[in-house]
Amino acid sequence: DTAVSQTPKYLVTQMGNDKSIKCEQNLGHDTMYWYKQDSKKFLKIMFSYNNKELIINETVPNRFSPKSPDKAHLNLHINSLELGDSAVYFCASRSEGNSPLHFGNGTRLTVT
């Protein structure tokens, strides 16, 4: 029943590793996003895809590579993880234009 679901919920890994976070929405929305929330709870947009096409890329290091196999899925792959990548990553979706975002429950990434 979950509208926007992301896995895993927790991810602990060592520096230099490569990891992926998956996101799926069953709302029929066309646009999906990745946001990063740092330890001070500040939310920053990373990427946006509309119907599988990248439309927003907010000066994120190219170690981060989003992939959208279809409009219901948006995955995030991170290469060569660094300590500063530790954060909570939120997936979100919206139906169109300025309509409200629907968020997943987040993936807490800890890099040691």
Added chain:
Amino acid sequence: GEDVEQSLFLSVREGDSSVINCTYTDSSSTYLYWYKQEPGAGLQLLTYIFSNMDMKQDQRLTVLLNKKDKHLSLRIADTQTGDSAIYFCAESINTGGFKTIFGAGTRLFVKA
């Protein structure tokens, strides 16, 4: 520019009203939102207002919008301990793709 500002902390007594204030910079924003985040959870949409409205009321929540001053407020009547959370103000802007910009969040503490 893209900036949303809000105070970081608010403490109220149970039963009192809470007022959380926010200012934004993009006058072209057509939607403004309030989201709530409880510990360990994702962001939950509380309410939103169209930019051509001055006020919106939804049960205990009242949103006031002063478009001239780019000021948005959220009033929670009869605040309960369960209202303790972080409240994010957000605006949606179009920069070749729609993105939602969030404030830093106001931490609401409700004392019994």
